[in-house]
Amino acid sequence: MSNVVILSDDPQSGSSLTEILSQNSHQVTCFSDTETTLDFLQQQNVDLVLLDHHLSSPETLQLITTICKRFAIPILFLSALSEQTNVLDGLQAGADQYMIKPFSAKALLVHIDALLRRVTLEKQRLAFQHCSKQFSFKVARLPLTETEVSLVQYLSKNDGDIVSKATLQKEVLKRELSAFDRNLDVHISNIRRKMFNAGLSKSHIKTVHGKGYAFSEKVAQLSCALMFFL
Incomplete structure (x- = not known):
């Protein structure tokens, strides 16, 4: 509204x-x-x-x-x-x-x-201004909710780094992570689906099991980096 x-x-x-x-x-x-x-x-x-x-x-x-x-x-x-x-x-x-x-x-x-x-x-576009113009333009056109924009923005600011679920839950969703709370996972799943539907790769946001999520504008570089953790 x-x-x-x-x-x-x-x-x-x-x-x-x-x-x-x-x-x-x-x-x-x-x-x-x-x-x-x-x-x-x-x-x-x-x-x-x-x-x-x-x-x-x-x-x-x-x-x-x-x-x-x-x-x-x-x-x-x-x-x-x-x-x-x-x-x-x-x-x-x-x-x-x-x-x-x-x-x-x-x-x-x-x-x-x-x-x-x-x-x-x-x-x-301003939220993703630290990414390349071409990529930020594509992400800006995704039908993301306000929460989803904040999640992608936070992850992309830490391009290539693994961000824990607890950190995302606290910094973006503004509440502590609990054992059975799947809200964050649902948001990430929705973002990946919207990326895929728009012709982007789901792999821009990777799940690092037991650690959290990692974002990279360049998918190939992210995949290589994460090999050290898998």
Whole structure:
């Protein structure tokens, strides 16, 4: 579920947008003033800002710039102004997309999904930035859960090293390892399956029996290294 903030200068429009997004599994908070919005963004983890303004005033453009600089949160700018100058001003100020009113609920949801999907990919690429660009791009496109991303990130930071199950359980899953807890193994199995389905090798993550797991971007090198432990 994504956390979306709406800043609208029209109560009726803000209410309508809130209803549309809430009915489509988004967590929505709607504001009518700038300062309250900025305070909320400072305190909460927000995925997207919908800026719903009738006028593209200098204050509105400055707000877009402020959100970009302070929070780096994607912005979808909604406006009734359709002149190319207004569109370009909004984009140059830092808005990621500009939608001209009126638009359908379906069009709005498609734009939101596209923005959130792009942001997710960018976050995953950053998570694997210590790997090669080609490999990190492939991993970033895997449909991994947040926990799975954290596991691959932790393992890949220790490329070639064996990481114990207890360490992964504590550092990533945030709980101690117990004798009958198979949660970690299930996560690793799911990651391998998703890698395989995407054309990557399952062997990027090796099980070292009695020791833990080891990751390597270069599968052949990992296999040779692990021969000393098997």
